[in-house]
Structures are given as C-alpha cells and as structure tokens.
Amino acid sequence: MKTKAAVLHEIGRPRPFAESRPLLVETLEIDPPGEGEVLVRVGAAGLCHSDLSVVNGDRPRPVPMALGHEAAGEVVEVGRGVTDLQPGDHVVMIFVPSCGHCLPCTEGRPALCEPGAQANGAGTLLSGARRLRLEGREVHHHMGVSAFAQYAVCARPSLVKIDNDLPLEEAALFGCAVLTGVGAVVNTARISPGSSVAVVGLGGVGLNALLGARLAGAARIVAVDILDDKLALARELGATDTFNAGDADAVAQIREATKGGVDYAFEMAGSVKAMDLCYRVTRRGGTTVTAGLSHPDHRFEMQHVSLVAEERTVKGSYIGSCVPLRDLPRYIALYRQGRLPVDRLMSERLTLDQINEGFDRLADGHTVRQIITP
Secondary structure, three states: EEEEEEOOOOOOOOOOOOHHHHHHEEEEEOOOOOEEEEEEEEEEOOOOHHHHHEEEEEEOOOOEEEOOOOEEEEEEEEEOOOOOOOOEEEEEEEEOOOOOOHHHHOOOOOHHHHHHHHHHHHHHHHHHOEEEOOOEEEEEEEEOOOOOEEEEEEEEEHHEEEOOOOOOHHHHHHHHHHHHHHHHHHHHHHHOOEEEEEEOOOOOOHHHHHHHHHHHOEEEEEEEOOHHHHHHHHHHHOOOOEEEOOOOOOOOHHHOOOOOEEEEEEEEOOOOOHHHHHHHEEEEEEEEOOOOOOOOOOOOOHHHHHHOOOOOOEEEOOOOHHHHHHHHHHHHHHOOOOOOOOHHHHHEEOOOOHHHHHHHHHHHHHOOOOEEOO
C-alpha cells in the first residue's frame, strides 16, 4: 500500500527550513506488518526537539529517513504472532522498543533496551527490517516509529494500547513529552513532597516536568527560560518563581531567591549552557537531572571538588526512566482526573505540508507542542 510521509534526505540544511525544505512530503510504499509487527493509521504526531535534532544534525541518523517519534493512532492490521491487539484499537507509540530479554529490560529499565537502541541507531524496526521504500530504495525508520505519515509499521513493543475515547491529538503527547518530562521528576529524581525544584528549558518536555513537580508535591517550582511568554505560561501551570536565563545574573538571582539553591534541578533545553546553569542552581547535597539531548561532541564540565565536598548527584534521564506499560496508563488516568493538564501544552495544529514551517517555529522556541494530523 501507499503512504504519504515526511522524509529527510539531507541532514544540516540551513534555516529557515521553510526555504531550504529539509523534509519532503513524499508517497512511499509501505509493506504489510511482518511477524510481531503492527500497521497503524497515524491520528496525530507531535513535533519534538528530538526530531529537530535529526534535521539540524545534532543527532546524526542514516538517511533517507521518515521522521516522527511522538504519536498515537489506530491499529489497521496485525502481523503474525500479535494476539493482544486488533484492528480498531487505539495505541500510543513508544520511541524505544523493548526486547524484554536484554539486561536493562530484565532489570525493569526498558528505556535502556540494548537491541532497541541498536535498531534505532540503524534506522530499522526491532527485528532489523525496514518496511518503507521510495522508488525501490529502502527508507529508514525514525526511532522505530516514523510517525510524520499517514501510516506506520511498528514493532509490537513500540505500542501501548489505550482507551479509544481519548482523542488521538491528546494521546500523542504521552508518547514522549509526558513520559520524558513527568518521568524525569517522579522516576529518575523521585522528588520528595515539599521539596524545591527548578526546571530549565520550558518546551513540551520541560513544562511536563513542571506539571510532574506540581503533581509530586513540590513546594517551590522555579521555571527558567529565555522567552518571557513561556515563563508566563509556566506561572499559569503552577510555577512559584520564574527567571529569564538570558539575564547575566540569573544564577545569582535564583540562588538568592531559594536561599542557596534548589533540591532538584532539571535541564530540559538540550544545551550545555543550560546544564551549567542547572548545576549551579542546585544546592549542596542536591540532585541535578538532565533529559536534554545536545550534540554528541558537546561536553559538560563541572567542578570536581563541588561534586565531592557538596555531595552532589548528577543523573541522566531517558524517556523519564519510564516503564511505558506501567507509567503511560497512570499518566493518562491523572490527566483524566485533571491533575496533569497536558492539553494546556498543545499549540498549533499543522498538516504534513506545513512541517518545515513547524520546525522553524520549534527552533525559534516560540511554541510548545505543535500537532500534525496527517
């Protein structure tokens, strides 16, 4: 069968993307699902900074590649061996498929699945197969999902079944932004009620971290960004303090306001500069968590003596250290109860043909979560 998809042929084209057109909407051939795979009609997909990182070269991937990793859709067809899904079921796509057998998976850390990471790096599904072709040439899968498309073939472990009454535009956010942001707070850091928190970088993931901190009972939530409109939104969502990271004395302001720094600081901007600020506003004995993905060549330097003498903790968080089958239903339940208002983070709605313009807005920072409805 055929599917329209946004395909990246060349990494690192210059801004504005509306003119350089790094993504071309093309008609691909898509194979039926193989063993252990599922064909999904994509209902909605979010534009995430991780997609932008492939477009601009911060996260090199093989091309041509059909992009998109945060999405939800409807099952159309199941491959041999898939018995727990059927056509008509709604699913959220997960961007690291877990094999269930490697050491991280058996330790309950599916986000670190080794075969899943290898497949994602190679641009294949978990089985090593590619199901997309353009004029006879194989097209790589992005994170086992490739959701900027009308249809996607995914490995069964890349999908979590959800109730059909949850709108797919809302469900899509749970596949990355919610899992990563909320999970970093409740799984990676495991913040304590009454603690103080700083979130540096208020994109979709950062604002979900803010919502997670509020949900977990943080008494003080400091929001930090370079854009005043995002700081205003953060205050609406529960931030008790906001600071503009562009101010030369931002670190001093935050440390003074929090009497020496916060208990937990979260870097969600994907930059070393943001990570440096995050570390410096963490108090003695505190924890600094990063979920941002910067270029592989970038290095973060810290003062070794402060790490030791101040008993600091620095942690990485990937997909919010989540177990998707456990956490995603929990987060959806909290959303339905009004305790995790992730719908407040939805910005513009786009068509596939507007995707390059959408990435310009994302790169400028003047948006939270744009949703593509193929």
